Amino acid sequence: MASNNYSTVAALITTGIVFPLITGVAVYHFTEANQSEALFYWSQTPAEFSGETVSISTESVVFANRGNEASKDVTATVIFDESVKIQDSKIEFSSGDAASYKPLPISSEERGNRISVPVLTPNETITFSYLLEGQPHGKPKINIKSSSSTGTQNTQALIEGKEVGQSRYSIFSAAAGVVALVSCTFFLSKTITSLSRISTKDPNNSAFLILHQGLCKEARAILEERISKHGTGIYELCNLAVSAEAMGDNDISTKYISAAKHLLTHEKRPAKRKEGFLYFCEALTIVSKDPQSATELLRKATVKSAVIKEYIDYSTLIKDMCENSPNIDKVFLEFRS
Secondary structure, eight states, X not given: OHHHXXXXXXXXXXXXXXXXXXXXXXXXXXXXXXXXXXXXXXXXXXXXXXXXXXEXXXXXXXXXXXXXXXXXXXXXXXXXXXXXXXXXXXXXETTGGGOOOEEOOOOTTXXXXXXXXXXEOTTOEEEEEEXXXXXXXXXXXXXXXXXXXXXXXXXXXXXXXXXXXXXXXXXXXXXXXXXHHHHHHHHHHHHOXXXXXXXXXXXXXXXXXXXXXXXXXXXXHHHHHHHHHHOOOHHHHHHHHHHXXXXXXXXXXXXXXXXXXXXXXXXXXXXXXXXXXXXXXHHHHHTTTOHHHHHHHHHHHHHHOTTHHHHHHHOHHHHHHHHHOHHHHHHHHTTXX
């Protein structure tokens, strides 16, 4: 019986420790010996709003190198058809200001950008963001290529990891992928952001997305048109307060917040998420004048609604405020996820 027990223990050790260890070492050496770049691109869900006088949409395209080798002499292109007018655009690198690129010419009939990037390092991304006037007739033309390969389209979810398994790694990466998938499924289901569930067909939601990309005037126009047709609500008033404050209309901003609070007091059972949003927006309107009170409001907001931290992470408006003021940056440091 003792020898049988030792045999069982040895088998368990071999199966549970030695084999995974050998497999891991083999995967490591096999993948290290196959260094390569892997260029991908994908479009993020656009927001759209169409009114009687204005038709506005946003579009974001992300380019990425998900390989384990730097891509050299990279050209990235996003071109829209003539049916749209680009009101504003921005190009951002995940590596920040340290990245460098050179704009390349496009024809007079084209709308968009083409840039040249000397080196795109592994896991680095480039995001092209656009505010468009008019409705595009089709999808934009998107392309990324380097001196040695051409990028392919993919979805963000499939390539969120630091490396992309390729066919020549199939035996090892398939086994590792199954284990990773089983282990991560539960956690992924918990971390899908509420931002992805925002209905961009709702003008108020579109205004929120545009507002927090720093396009305050455009967001305000959308909100005022919606209110003129359908009346107002707490969310509309809060978004108007933030846009007014960002444009320097402090007195009007305060009045919008007061009106939102008045509406909230007349709701018999206000949703916690609605209360949290009101606290969040009020904090944004006073943070430059009273950081301490803004901090207290943000704490109340995050208790009422966990999605507030996702809003803070998303907001370019807040990011710009933090970059311009160390005191404001200290306030939001506590609430970044």
